Amino acid sequence: xxxxxxxxxGFFDEMFSAPGVVRPHYQxxxxxxxxxxxxxxxxxxxxxxxxxxxxxxxxxVYSDNxxxxxxFPFDLMPRIIPQSEWEFLERGLKQRIIALNMxxxxxxxxxxxxxxxxxxxxxxxxxxxxxREFVGSDVPKDIYIHIxxxxxxxxxxxxxxxxxxxxRCPSGVSYVLENRQAMRRAFPNLFPTAGVRPVExxxxxxxxxxxxxxxxxxxxxxxxxxxxxxxxxxxxxxCFLARQMGVEIVEGRDLLVRDFKVYMRTTKGLQQVDVLYxxxxxxxxxxxxxxxxxxxxxxxxxxAVRAGNVALANSIGTGVADDKVMYYFVPKMIKYYLGxxxxxDQVETYLASEDKDRQHILANLDKxxxxxxxxxxxxxxxxxxxxxxxxxxxxxxxxxxxxRNFIAQSPISLSRHPTWIPETxxxxxxxxxxxxxxxxxxxxxxxxxxxxxxxxxxxxxxxVVNSSQGGGSKDTWVLYGNE
Amino acid sequence: xxxxxxxxxxWLARYTERAxxxxxxxxxNLQLLLDFKDLDNDKLKxxxxxxxxxxxxxxxxxxxxxxxxxxxxxxxxTFNSENPNxxxxxxxxARENARMIRDQISSELWETLNNLYLFLKSNDAKHIWEHxxxxxxxxxxxxxxxxxxxxxxATLPRDECYDFMQFGRFIERADKTTxxxxxxxxxxxxxxxxxxxxxxxxxxxxxxxxxxxYDAYHAxxxxxxxxxxxxxxxxxxxxxxxxxxxxxxxxxxxxxNISGCPWGSxxxxxxxxxxxxxxxxxxxxxxxxISFGMHEWLDQCQQRLNEISQAxxxxxxxxxxxxxxxxxxxxxxxxx
Numbered sequence: 001x002x003x004x005x006x007x008x009x010g011f012f013d014e015m016f017s018a019p020g021v022v023r024p025h026y027q028x029x030x031x032x033x034x035x036x037x038x039x040x041x042x043x044x045x046x047x048x049x050x051x052x053x054x055x056x057x058x059x060x061v062y063s064d065n066x067x068x069x070x071x072f073p074f075d076l077m078p079r080i081i082p083q084s085e086w087e088f089l090e091r092g093l094k095q096r097i098i099a100l101n102m103x104x105x106x107x108x109x110x111x112x113x114x115x116x117x118x119x120x121x122x123x124x125x126x127x128x129x130x131x132r133e134f135v136g137s138d139v140p141k142d143i144y145i146h147i148x149x150x151x152x153x154x155x156x157x158x159x160x161x162x163x164x165x166x167x168r169c170p171s172g173v174s175y176v177l178e179n180r181q182a183m184r185r186a187f188p189n190l191f192p193t194a195g196v197r198p199v200e201x202x203x204x205x206x207x208x209x210x211x212x213x214x215x216x217x218x219x220x221x222x223x224x225x226x227x228x229x230x231x232x233x234x235x236x237x238x239c240f241l242a243r244q245m246g247v248e249i250v251e252g253r254d255l256l257v258r259d260f261k262v263y264m265r266t267t268k269g270l271q272q273v274d275v276l277y278x279x280x281x282x283x284x285x286x287x288x289x290x291x292x293x294x295x296x297x298x299x300x301x302x303x304a305v306r307a308g309n310v311a312l313a314n315s316i317g318t319g320v321a322d323d324k325v326m327y328y329f330v331p332k333m334i335k336y337y338l339g340x341x342x343x344x345d346q347v348e349t350y351l352a353s354e355d356k357d358r359q360h361i362l363a364n365l366d367k368x369x370x371x372x373x374x375x376x377x378x379x380x381x382x383x384x385x386x387x388x389x390x391x392x393x394x395x396x397x398x399x400x401x402x403x404r405n406f407i408a409q410s411p412i413s414l415s416r417h418p419t420w421i422p423e424t425x426x427x428x429x430x431x432x433x434x435x436x437x438x439x440x441x442x443x444x445x446x447x448x449x450x451x452x453x454x455x456x457x458x459x460x461x462x463x464v465v466n467s468s469q470g471g472g473s474k475d476t477w478v479l480y481g482n483e
Numbered sequence: 484x485x486x487x488x489x490x491x492x493x494w495l496a497r498y499t500e501r502a503x504x505x506x507x508x509x510x511x512n513l514q515l516l517l518d519f520k521d522l523d524n525d526k527l528k529x530x531x532x533x534x535x536x537x538x539x540x541x542x543x544x545x546x547x548x549x550x551x552x553x554x555x556x557x558x559x560x561t562f563n564s565e566n567p568n569x570x571x572x573x574x575x576x577a578r579e580n581a582r583m584i585r586d587q588i589s590s591e592l593w594e595t596l597n598n599l600y601l602f603l604k605s606n607d608a609k610h611i612w613e614h615x616x617x618x619x620x621x622x623x624x625x626x627x628x629x630x631x632x633x634x635x636x637a638t639l640p641r642d643e644c645y646d647f648m649q650f651g652r653f654i655e656r657a658d659k660t661t662x663x664x665x666x667x668x669x670x671x672x673x674x675x676x677x678x679x680x681x682x683x684x685x686x687x688x689x690x691x692x693x694x695x696x697y698d699a700y701h702a703x704x705x706x707x708x709x710x711x712x713x714x715x716x717x718x719x720x721x722x723x724x725x726x727x728x729x730x731x732x733x734x735x736x737x738x739x740n741i742s743g744c745p746w747g748s749x750x751x752x753x754x755x756x757x758x759x760x761x762x763x764x765x766x767x768x769x770x771x772x773i774s775f776g777m778h779e780w781l782d783q784c785q786q787r788l789n790e791i792s793q794a795x796x797x798x799x800x801x802x803x804x805x806x807x808x809x810x811x812x813x814x815x816x817x818x819x
Contacts, residue, residue: 055590056582056597230583243586254485256805257814267484267643267741267799287807288814299807300814 001033001041003418006427012158012415013429014079024483025082028194032187038425044186045076045420051185057178059233059467072175073472075419076186079432079454082482089152089160090448092344093436095334097148098443100165100321102337104144108135108317118336119329123353126404127326128374129168129282129319133289137306139315140213141442146313147206147277148438149173149453152344154415161412162346163433165330167321168314169279172453173437174237177202177244179475180451195480197450202437203244205447206277209439210245213311214274221274224264225249228280228296238279252280257300260307275311282316324373324407325351348410352403361399361408365392368408370399383463385411414463417474419456431457433465434476450478488587489647490800491580495588496635496651498577499596502570503628504659508534509560510621511693513553515685524550531556537662540568557617570624571603589638592631599627643741647799650737654792657730660717661781661788663693667710668778684708690717694725714777715769727784728764734791735761741799753794760787 008016015026022030033041049071052058058069081089106113107124108131114121124130149170151163180199184191207223214221227238229251242249248264256263256270263270278285284294286301304310320326328349331342350357350368361368365384372380382395399406416429436452454474455465465471512534516522522530531551535541540559543566548555561570578600585593602608602623612620632652639645667690687708691697694717703720704712720726735746735757744750749758772780 053601054594054598056585056593230579235582239585248485249586250485251487253805254487260817265486265802267486267489286814288811292811295807299805299810300817303814303817 014417078475099334127320131317144315152434156413167318171234174240183475196477199451207245223275226278255298262310350408352406451476491584492647493651495580496648497655498573500655502573506621506624515689537666646737653730653733
């Protein structure tokens with residue numbers, strides 16, 4: 001396999017600092033590829049695809065009523081992060097998750113950050129996922145976000161930027177573990193020499209973290225994963241994590257609340273549940289409090305949480321931290337709660353509800369990326385430079401009508417990574433992003449799996465990496481050393 | 484174990500067993516036709532109609548097809564997705580149940596089932612069917628099914644999960660053995676004069692083969708193909724794993740494992756029903772069956788198996804559906 005003609009096209013490339021000049025931490029992989037011919041490589045790629053299909057490592061697409069299952073396309077060329085870079089990321093992510101948890105605790109209690117005028121109160125109080133009914137309620141060990149998946153990108157200079165924090169139900173960690181498994185099978189000889197840090201103990205750490213928040217007096221708590229069910233697009237992951245942790249996976253209909261306690265319905269009668277790793281959003285979790293039309297949740301669950309008889313990860317109300325307007329304030333939170341400068345930068349952001357920013361946004365709609373405050377999965381977004389005139393005008397009306405719901409950012413020239421393109425039988429540069437997974441048991445007990453999910457936009461020139469919109473993934477290697 | 488999980492394990496096992504039995508049944512009957520000369524449409528119908536009847540789906544079959552012949556019956560029992568009891572229907576249903584409880588079964592088990600499902604949906608399946616023939620095709624199904632059973636034996640801990648699966652498997656198997664014996668009863672009816680003739684012998688042999696009992700039967704009864712002996716063997720053998728008695732003994736053992744109640748007594752309805760059926764099978768013989776009427780006896784046996792599985796469902800798997808509106812109201816009152 002020859003990468004000598006690979007072009008970086010003026011983008012920041014993860015593997016090559018310039019055409020033909022490989023970065024030191026990619027040297028070993030390049031050598032391995034050099035010794036491989038096209039046929040071997042394609043064979044490995046096919047074997048891996050088949051492996052995923054057979055193992056049912058799939059996600060569900062809602063395009064038809066059958067719920068078609070697809071594999072998440074996997075690219076054999078790994079993304080590699082050297083030690084020093086990883087340590088920097090780790091420091092930055094830890095700082096961020098600590099600040100976010102302090103913020104959540106604050107706004108659900110004394111609201112000092114609002115009283116001190118660091119964040120205008122109206123932004124928080126009007127946030128779609130702010131649960132005012134939980135102001136004054138305590139959560140176990142004051143932890144709100146237990147599992148966080150923050151999305152990172154790199155710009156044209158290779159600078160890491162936080163794109164968003166997913167503090168509700170971040171998904172994708174099962175692919176991190178499955179991808180590694182697949183790579184080990186495809187390149188068994190490469191791993192012992194490449195110095196790659198293992199990711200396999202994630203489930204163990206997750207379980208430990210979940211047991212940590214069990215109600216007092218529970219030495220051997222019953223932990224369950226709460227899933228919306230088999231038709232959810234991430235059902236594979238829910239099962240995968242339950243199996244790896246050795247705990248039960250439950251649906252709403254398996255649970256019942258009596259006397260402020262949660263029980264699961266078993267062949268031997270009711271059995272009490274102490275901790276729920278819930279993969280259902282707040283809105284659907286308890287129809288007696290939130291949406292009454294939801295069939296997924298458990299009536300009374302919130303009562304049980306309030307009574308302290310069951311712990312939820314993540315806690316209720318964390319969605320406010322996912323609000324893109326709150327994202328704007330994270331550097332201020334870090335400064336306010338920790339008295340530190342943010343280690344990780346984030347994308348320069350304009351708030352449509354600030355007069356000056358709004359004028360700037362409206363004047364430059366064709367140059368900016370506009371995002372709705374609470375959408376995910378690449379929806380509710382305007383990519384100014386590539387958008388049709390009508391779409392721009394549609395957004396202009398929307399922004400003027402409801403400025404609170406919009407932010408804007410300058411488009412970032414995402415870094416690229418050599419990616420195998422079967423149609424051209426060559427490696428081509430494709431844009432990537434990165435989601436590390438953070439487990440939080442308190443400021444002194446944070447673990448970040450050395451690796452994460454690297455998603456890649458497989459379409460030429462595309463910046464959209466979502467699995468539902470033609471994205472793929474790569475194994476992510478964090479090295480013990482720098483080469 | 485969650486009641487929902489127990490239910491899925493039960494159906495997972497039943498559907499895989501059913502697919503395996505269907506593959507056997509169709510294949511043997513296709514082969515059997517090779518032994519006959521001059522088959523006209525009536526003869527074909529005479530041959531296939533009882534096969535359809537034995538599955539209990541004759542109504543659905545005649546809605547979909549005009550007549551029963553080799554082509555329509557094999558299609559109905561193998562590929563037709565409008566028949567939930569076709570091979571492909573059973574494997575899809577088994578896989579769907581497995582998918583819901585993937586965390587409870589070994590990954591090898593899941594992958595084998597998923598592979599069979601992918602095979603049936605792929606062009607490979609059609610290719611084998613069209614080019615290598617039915618024999619190769621059904622062999623493929625049986626191979627996967629045996630691998631599945633082997634993996635159940637080799638990779639599952641002997642816990643509740645295993646017990647519910649085995650319970651489902653043996654309920655299905657006992658039921659299918661009664662149905663296979665019943666086919667012979669139906670084929671026999673039109674021409675009682677043929678009893679003991681070459682055609683008759685071929686049919687009894689086919690029955691033994693469909694139950695994978697050919698070799699085991701001969702080991703016990705040597706070369707003689709005797710209808711009474713065959714019935715005795717398939718109903719009362721205490722060592723052959725497809726005989727009704729053997730299956731019911733297994734069902735009984737699984738039920739007692741699940742409840743922890745010792746043999747010889749019972750702690751719930753399914754154990755009581757199963758114990759009664761088991762003792763009938765231990766304390767009777769084929770002469771009793773014949774004087775009762777073979778068809779009537781088999782029919783009654785199917786019904787009793789059904790009652791056992793119903794009672795088991797009520798005891799372990801059924802959970803009164805939660806009335807969401809009532810539940811919401813109750814919880815909201817507590818909140819105030």
